[in-house]
Amino acid sequence: MPRAKSEEYPLIWFAASACTGCSVSALNSVSPTIKNVLIDEVIPGKHINLRYHATIMAGQGDAVIEEMEQTSENRKGGYILVVEGAIPTAAKGIYGVLGEKEGKPIPMVSRLEHLSQNALAIIAVGTCAAFGGIAAGAPNPSGCIGVDQFLKQRNISVPLVNIPGCPPHPDWFVGTVAGILLKGLPKPEELDEHKRPKAFYGKLIHENCPRRAYFEEGKFAKKFGQPGCLNELGCKGPVTYADCPLRLWNHGTNWCIGAGGSCIGCVEPGFPDLLAPFYQKLTDDALPNVGQEKQKGGLD
Amino acid sequence: MAKIVIDPVTRIEGHLKIEVVVEGGKVKDTRSSGMLFRGLEIILRGRDPRDAQRYTQRICGVCPTSHSTAATLNLDSAFGIADKIPDNGRVMRNLILGAAHIADHILHFYHLAALDYVDVTKVLKYEGNNPVLNSVKAFAERGELGPFVPRYEGDYRLSDAANIEALAHYVKALEMRRKGQEMLSLFGGKIPHDCSIVPGGVTEVPTVDKIASFLWRLNELRDFIDQVYLPDVLMVAEAYSDYFQIGAGCGNLLSYGSFDLDGKNADLTSRERLMKQGTTSKDLNLGKLDTNKITEQVKHSWYEDLTSDRHPASGETRPDTKKKTAYSWIKSPRYEGKVYEVGPLARVMVTYASGHPTVKTLVDSTLSRFKASPKAMFSVLGRHAARALYTKLLADSMPAWLLQLKPGEPAYIDYEIPEASTGMGLVDGARGALGHWIEVKDKKIANYQCVVPSTWNLSPRDDKEQPGPVEQALIGTKVKDENNPFEIVRIVRSFDPCIACAVHLITPRGSTLGQFRVS
Numbered sequence: 001m002p003r004a005k006s007e008e009y010p011l012i013w014f015a016a017s018a019c020t021g022c023s024v025s026a027l028n029s030v031s032p033t034i035k036n037v038l039i040d041e042v043i044p045g046k047h048i049n050l051r052y053h054a055t056i057m058a059g060q061g062d063a064v065i066e067e068m069e070q071t072s073e074n075r076k077g078g079y080i081l082v083v084e085g086a087i088p089t090a091a092k093g094i095y096g097v098l099g100e101k102e103g104k105p106i107p108m109v110s111r112l113e114h115l116s117q118n119a120l121a122i123i124a125v126g127t128c129a130a131f132g133g134i135a136a137g138a139p140n141p142s143g144c145i146g147v148d149q150f151l152k153q154r155n156i157s158v159p160l161v162n163i164p165g166c167p168p169h170p171d172w173f174v175g176t177v178a179g180i181l182l183k184g185l186p187k188p189e190e191l192d193e194h195k196r197p198k199a200f201y202g203k204l205i206h207e208n209c210p211r212r213a214y215f216e217e218g219k220f221a222k223k224f225g226q227p228g229c230l231n232e233l234g235c236k237g238p239v240t241y242a243d244c245p246l247r248l249w250n251h252g253t254n255w256c257i258g259a260g261g262s263c264i265g266c267v268e269p270g271f272p273d274l275l276a277p278f279y280q281k282l283t284d285d286a287l288p289n290v291g292q293e294k295q296k297g298g299l300d
Numbered sequence: 301m302a303k304i305v306i307d308p309v310t311r312i313e314g315h316l317k318i319e320v321v322v323e324g325g326k327v328k329d330t331r332s333s334g335m336l337f338r339g340l341e342i343i344l345r346g347r348d349p350r351d352a353q354r355y356t357q358r359i360c361g362v363c364p365t366s367h368s369t370a371a372t373l374n375l376d377s378a379f380g381i382a383d384k385i386p387d388n389g390r391v392m393r394n395l396i397l398g399a400a401h402i403a404d405h406i407l408h409f410y411h412l413a414a415l416d417y418v419d420v421t422k423v424l425k426y427e428g429n430n431p432v433l434n435s436v437k438a439f440a441e442r443g444e445l446g447p448f449v450p451r452y453e454g455d456y457r458l459s460d461a462a463n464i465e466a467l468a469h470y471v472k473a474l475e476m477r478r479k480g481q482e483m484l485s486l487f488g489g490k491i492p493h494d495c496s497i498v499p500g501g502v503t504e505v506p507t508v509d510k511i512a513s514f515l516w517r518l519n520e521l522r523d524f525i526d527q528v529y530l531p532d533v534l535m536v537a538e539a540y541s542d543y544f545q546i547g548a549g550c551g552n553l554l555s556y557g558s559f560d561l562d563g564k565n566a567d568l569t570s571r572e573r574l575m576k577q578g579t580t581s582k583d584l585n586l587g588k589l590d591t592n593k594i595t596e597q598v599k600h601s602w603y604e605d606l607t608s609d610r611h612p613a614s615g616e617t618r619p620d621t622k623k624k625t626a627y628s629w630i631k632s633p634r635y636e637g638k639v640y641e642v643g644p645l646a647r648v649m650v651t652y653a654s655g656h657p658t659v660k661t662l663v664d665s666t667l668s669r670f671k672a673s674p675k676a677m678f679s680v681l682g683r684h685a686a687r688a689l690y691t692k693l694l695a696d697s698m699p700a701w702l703l704q705l706k707p708g709e710p711a712y713i714d715y716e717i718p719e720a721s722t723g724m725g726l727v728d729g730a731r732g733a734l735g736h737w738i739e740v741k742d743k744k745i746a747n748y749q750c751v752v753p754s755t756w757n758l759s760p761r762d763d764k765e766q767p768g769p770v771e772q773a774l775i776g777t778k779v780k781d782e783n784n785p786f787e788i789v790r791i792v793r794s795f796d797p798c799i800a801c802a803v804h805l806i807t808p809r810g811s812t813l814g815q816f817r818v819s
Contacts, residue, residue, distance in 0.1 A: 006442065020313050021361020021492035027407075028478050028491075035432075035471050038447070039439045049444045054310045057447035058415040060789060061306040067450060099307050100317075134358040137343040167361060167492050224503040225712040250485035251478075253513070259489030259496040260503035264354055266493075272355070277348035 018085025022126035025167035081119035086135035090143030130162035166266035205237035236265035314799025365400035366729025375499035378723025388711035389501025403480025410473035419456035501712035547791035549773040553646035642732030
């Protein structure tokens with residue numbers, strides 16, 4: 001059966017200081033499924049070619065490192081680099097190494113430097129890769145930073161899209177990839193000042209929360225399991241920009257506030273330190289710290 | 301003498317490097333070295349104790365619910381409410397954890413382990429009408445086989461038809477594990493990183509629509525486990541039956557038990573659970589769990605020797621990077637000073653040793669197909685079989701739990717955070733015995749220690765030079781082809797290593813690297 005040649009988009013998924021939660025979340029994509037994304041033409045005439053992902057690829061050892069290096073060399077400017085996890089920069093990166101050359105371990109920072117320079121674009125998946133996240137929680141002993149800061153420190157100029165979340169919703173990642181295949185890289189005006197696609201991170205959780213009416217009426221849950229706005233139980237919905245209340249999670253089965261659990265603001269650059277303690281009510285003092293900055297970029 | 305270096309070991313959680321020395325065709329020596337330092341325990345100090353549930357989940361995105369469960373049990377005990385959790389809360393916690401384990405074990409067999417046994421390139425020979433297989437065939441015909449090649453070549457033993465069917469199941473299993481996570485989310489809020497399990501119970505309330513939605517996802521998963529997962533494990537076991545004799549390991553097994561069947565006993569070491577607490581070994585005698593017998597040794601880890609051989613509750617993390625005897629950031633947890641393996645094999649065999657009739661039937665009937673004795677469970681295939689049999693037992697237990705839920709009744713009780721207190725949370729997570737310990741001072745976390753399954757299994761040599769469980773499973777193994785050392789990766793993956801767990805906890809810095817080093 002003759003087939004039109006399908007356009008290939010090689011993709012390298014690099015895990016740095018990660019917990020693999022972002023990968024697991026991506027596996028939860030419903031439509032398209034992860035099989036559609038990796039095996040089929042996820043957009044007619046175009047397909048992803050996953051060249052490296054340590055959690056799912058068949059091979060191991062030198063052979064897969066070679067695959068990654070060759071993709072970077074042979075497909076210069078032609079592959080998408082996905083980074084999961086923060087980048088440990090302390091002590092010249094010895095806290096995170098991957099593979100070795102002549103018996104010496106290669107720090108992730110130097111691998112990422114090469115991979116970034118040669119990439120068509122970078123998608124920072126998850127709050128750790130975008131902003132440092134949990135890995136950079138105080139006292140941040142390994143000097144973890146996000147991709148944006150990493151690129152700036154090294155004067156590397158490659159288009160970057162941040163898809164934060166701990167983990168991000170699979171639609172946010174798959175939707176961003178599909179967008180790139182359909183119509184190219186997102187335009188600057190499609191991203192907020194934290195390089196997040198406004199399509200997913202444009203509105204406050206609080207704005208679309210089904211418990212918002214309780215807030216307006218001053219009805220607040222005093223303990224878990226009660227109806228009412230979760231503000232007094234520490235909900236960070238009023239300072240968090242994401243479409244969770246409309247999109248819902250895990251095939252629409254539920255979401256944090258839907259389950260009576262408070263939002264912890266996991267998509268925000270200040271996560272976790274500016275958002276914690278998670279179960280303490282936001283104070284007026286806390287709001288400007290976290291919210292003011294967001295309000296510049298999120299709503300327009 | 302040949303040195304084999306595998307870096308990274310893929311299809312596990314985290315980054316892992318293995319080096320083994322092969323002499324006369326056999327593994328002569330190997331060392332397991334965790335090389336990181338991230339330090340969730342240090343990051344937790346001084347924080348609100350309740351936040352531990354959220355932080356510790358982020359140690360690992362593959363098994364977050366095991367951590368949220370252990371953290372919550374730990375906080376329940378520190379807050380003095382371990383015997384006061386409403387039944388709705390206890391049962392929902394079981395359902396959330398159960399859903400996590402089912403999804404996780406399906407993922408492990410099909411997406412992490414199976415590619416060591418199944419040759420997916422045989423799909424090129426497929427001539428039928430299955431649209432899924434034809435789409436994978438079209439993918440293969442494009443000639444870009446990532447992520448399925450490169451790979452080890454040689455020892456693939458299944459027939460073409462069996463390989464092709466297993467590939468169809470690989471794709472189906474992607475959908476089934478996803479549905480397991482959806483089931484979890486019904487009561488857990490979302491996953492990875494659930495939000496509803498909290499000290500005092502669960503924030504979600506059971507409703508009839510959620511119960512029905514959970515039940516029918518569960519029924520679909522049970523059909524998959526019975527009709528696909530278990531038969532596939534047996535199919536692999538028949539083709540690779542020599543792996544009942546490979547990778548035996550240390551022979552001692554430890555389980556903390558899981559799934560509380562009674563919420564009124566505050567003592568987690570004797571609480572009635574579906575999977576039993578205790579120890580066993582090849583003699584299959586049951587030993588009572590005594591957490592006072594747990595110590596962490598550091599002779600071969602980069603920590604000051606004076607912190608060695610302490611109980612986790614009084615554990616300290618004092619790095620010593622210059623230590624000559626050290627080769628790992630992972631400490632060596634030991635029980636009564638002996639090496640113990642944890643995981644599905646441990647919880648199944650401890651429950652077997654307790655005389656649990658269903659578990660005995662499941663294990664004995666499986667072994668009888670291979671004319672094998674229970675000793676054969678101590679092997680690569682034994683670990684896969686135990687994982688699958690446990691998944692069945694668990695899934696079959698869950699419909700009755702769903703019917704115990706009482707819509708309209710509470711799932712949560714309130715509490716006061718004490719000024720000062722200590723706590724312990726024990727649960728068998730997906731990968732085995734998981735313990736969290738906390739010390740609360742001034743209503744803040746003064747000390748938080750976790751001893752996680754992969755720390756037990758991937759631990760280096762201890763103060764008495766006893767190699768850790770994975771090290772013991774590797775030593776003495778025959779390696780047929782040093783360029784394609786299937787034996788090594790099949791053994792390591794049978795333990796389902798979680799390097800993020802093993803190293804992030806113990807150590808306060810770094811990223812995700814584990815290493816096996818040869819002396």
